[in-house]
Amino acid sequence: MQPDDTFRNQLLAVIPRLRRYARSLVFDAAAADDLVQTALERSLAHWHQFDQRRDLLVWVLSIAHNAHLDQRRRDARLSVVDPERASADQDAQGGDPGVDVGLRIDLVHALARLSPEQREPLLLVCVEQLTYAECAEVLGIPLGTVMSRVSRARASLRMFLDGSARPGAAPGLRRVI
Numbered sequence: 019m020q021p022d023d024t025f026r027n028q029l030l031a032v033i034p035r036l037r038r039y040a041r042s043l044v045f046d047a048a049a050a051d052d053l054v055q056t057a058l059e060r061s062l063a064h065w066h067q068f069d070q071r072r073d074l075l076v077w078v079l080s081i082a083h084n085a086h087l088d089q090r091r092r093d094a095r096l097s098v099v100d101p102e103r104a105s106a107d108q109d110a111q112g113g114d115p116g117v118d119v120g121l122r123i124d125l126v127h128a129l130a131r132l133s134p135e136q137r138e139p140l141l142l143v144c145v146e147q148l149t150y151a152e153c154a155e156v157l158g159i160p161l162g163t164v165m166s167r168v169s170r171a172r173a174s175l176r177m178f179l180d181g182s183a184r185p186g187a188a189p190g191l192r193r194v195i
Contacts (some may be wrong), residue, residue, distance in 0.1 A: 021065040029061060032075045035146060037084060042141045043086055046129055057082035076148065080156045090165045101127045128178035150184035
């Protein structure tokens with residue numbers, strides 16, 4: 019049984035937000051594209067499991083999040099983006115980086131310093147504009163945990179961006195349960 023045209027059109031409509039989330043989650047365009055493809059493949063393979071009462075975006079972001087966790091488990095280690103390498107990669111990609119290139123680079127580096135446990139809910143709430151409840155559903159964690167992690171992530175980002183975090187000390191990198 020094939021997905022109907024309505025489902026396919028709805029799925030096409032969420033791709034830009036899915037791609038943005040994937041890029042901000044993995045910090046690598048090629049890996050993000052792979053994650054998007056995996057999420058779309060799984061969505062199409064399991065389209066019959068989608069509950070029409072749910073928001074399709076939340077469902078697809080959940081699939082992407084789980085695919086990302088699967089990949090992290092396969093890798094069995096967290097790779098930290100080196101700030102120098104990130105700057106070189108951004109320079110190599112070219113394009114219009116925006117008005118304040120320095121702030122953008124600082125923000126990317128600050129986000130990379132956050133633990134995935136803090137970065138993921140922060141991106142879903144602040145960038146993708148999901149509610150805390152939707153974010154909790156995507157990540158499969160309690161609502162209070164989402165609120166706590168977003169709050170700590172915002173505080174850590176402020177410290178990273180205003181320079182009050184000591185080099186080598188990363189308050190956002192501690193293990194969060």
